[in-house]
Amino acid sequence: MKHGGDLTDAIARYGGAPGSWLDLSTGINPRPWPIAHALPDSAWQRLPSRADTEALLDAARKAYSVPDGADIAAAGGTQALIQWLPYLAAPGPVAIVGPTYSEHAAAWRNAGHAVVAIDNLDACPDRAVHAVVVNPNNPDGRVTDRAVLTRLAERLKACGGWLVVDEAFADVDPAVSAVALCPDLPVLILRSFGKFYGLAGLRLGFAIGAPEIITRIAAALGPWPVSGPALLIGAAALGDQPWADRTRRALQQQACALDEVLVKAGFAIAGGTPLFRLARHPQALQLHAKLAKQQIWCRSFDWADDLLRFGLPSDAAGLDRLAAALRG
Amino acid sequence: MKHGGDLTDAIARYGGAPGSWLDLSTGINPRPWPIAHALPDSAWQRLPSRADTEALLDAARKAYSVPDGADIAAAGGTQALIQWLPYLAAPGPVAIVGPTYSEHAAAWRNAGHAVVAIDNLDACPDRAVHAVVVNPNNPDGRVTDRAVLTRLAERLKACGGWLVVDEAFADVDPAVSAVALCPDLPVLILRSFGKFYGLAGLRLGFAIGAPEIITRIAAALGPWPVSGPALLIGAAALGDQPWADRTRRALQQQACALDEVLVKAGFAIAGGTPLFRLARHPQALQLHAKLAKQQIWCRSFDWADDLLRFGLPSDAAGLDRLAAALRG
DSSP: OOOSSOTHHHHHHHOOOGGGOEEOSSOSOSSOOOOOSOOOHHHHHSOOOHHHHHHHHHHHHHHTTOOTTOEEEEESSHHHHHHHHHHHSOSSOEEEESSOOTHHHHHHHHTTOOEEEESSGGGOOTTOSEEEEESSOTTTOOOOOHHHHHHHHHHHHHTTOOEEEEOTTGGGOGGGOOGGGTTTSOEEEEEESTTTTTOGGGOOEEEEEOHHHHHHHHHHHOSOOSOHHHHHHHHHHHTOHHHHHHHHHHHHHHHHHHHHHHHHTTOEEEEEETTEEEEEOTTHHHHHHHHHHTTEEOEEETTEEEEEEEEOOSSHHHHHHHHHHHHO | OOOSSOHHHHHHHHOOOGGGOEEOSSOSOSSOOOOOSOOOHHHHHSOOOHHHHHHHHHHHHHHTTOOTTOEEEEESSHHHHHHHHHHHSOSSOEEEESSOOTHHHHHHHHTTOOEEEESSGGGOOTTOSEEEEESSOTTTOOOOOHHHHHHHHHHHHHTTOOEEEEOTTGGGOGGGOOGGGTTTSOEEEEEESTTTTTOGGGOOEEEEEOHHHHHHHHHHHOSOOSOHHHHHHHHHHHTOHHHHHHHHHHHHHHHHHHHHHHHHTTOEEEEEETTEEEEEOTTHHHHHHHHHHTTEEOEEETTEEEEEEEEOOSSHHHHHHHHHHHHO
16 A cells, blocks of 8 residues: 555455444544634635645744745645655755655655655765755654754755655644754744644644745745635634643654554564554564454555554544454 | 725725625626534634545536546645745736736735736737636636636646646536546646635635646645635535526626616626626716715725726615615
């Protein structure tokens, strides 16, 4: 499977209806920020206004601690930004720390850049003009040190390159963010709204970087890249600091409870973030099939036959169902 | 003003709150397709699935009469496609029939193409590798003949170019669509969901063309370019043929009623489609200011001081308000 979060394949192979499945194949918070049910009709009907956009960006600047001297742009999902960056970046090879989310390499390749797979940023070869790191990384949760990011960004600056830091899972530990580097270095931060806030269908993501880079990205995205509902919901959710604080603590607890179930079933925890756990088991692929037959969908990888990734169940009943299915 | 549909400027200059304004600055249907209030939570929370996307594309194929041998891709608004096309097209100059929607020229220029402004497609110079026509055109409603489109597309095919036909306002007269040309010629049709269906905030648009072109566009857009709510609402609305038929008739009547008010106020109707009227008056700019002072916002143009564009008021009260403001 190329991505998590799409039961189309699971249903085609194992049957059932979307509602009967327990989908643990994503890193999306299953307890989303609560949307007020009555969005104003204007959110659907009108073109989003500049005032709406500014309200969203103000909330995002605060939530992501964007420093003075850096700018921010909103897109219809981080994926839209991942697609554009290789077309806007200077020509030249890109080094990508992996294994990781596969769409980075796909997008740079599609735009004609050579892609160099590396194990860690310190291994970035001199010929690479750009580098991409997911931080914390998906699926293993590895965190790249700020000093390493800084050192590489300084090197890439000298050759007109970019260091793309995909912080899709940084909300659970904001201290990880490299956003402070943006004003002085060609560091481009990607922030995903949908994962931590549990609203992936909304399609909302952000790029943060030096103003000259963000201006180019905004020009490429063009007017109205974000839907009216996403502008309103995004602004309200990003401004809800108490929810974010509570949710960080709750996700930690939910991840611990999930670890306990996995360890009891013979897995070793190999990494992850509070939004997903990477677990090792010699019979991982057999367990993937066993769970699928009980309509529980987790994530397998074509580059490892002993690893599975588990997202969080939305409640205790879901966790019990997973535990029972692993035992059964 | 660069675009209609954004009261931010109007409010900054003339005061008032968004709700107090009568916004006639767009070509968006003010009587939208009625959204069922209870979208399933999953539309917001989950990543859109391939099954959801296929359901939308099936509905769009029928609504837009996409012929066998042509393919279709969905994006988060036609604007997102306008932004991408110049990056995916072969190098070389583009001829754009104008005056028209300004974002076509902006996007091609931004991607490094020379832009040649032309009056009509027959005036397309031989050095142009690509051409863009909005059909019917915005703001004057001009329709380019199918034979002219075919002839130019055949010429552009020989040099590896594209003919982009932006059919943002073709829903009101489906017979105008050049979609039948797609399988054999490098004709790329853009369809906008938000205007006819009155849901511009949703952000949904389509590209229709030969499979090899659509495959490249879909690869550039990447996964999940359309939000979950837009997939569901778009599929339902595009499948609602009775609403579309009724709405085409109603828009014609509303446009006639608007014309009557404008003509009584001394305007000559210079063009338009049933979704907007282009009206000429020697004191157009003074009338624009007079209406703005009464918090009615219509569209003016920097290339003509005797033309205004009026969208449809949402009801008889709005039309009466416009009539009174023009008299007063």
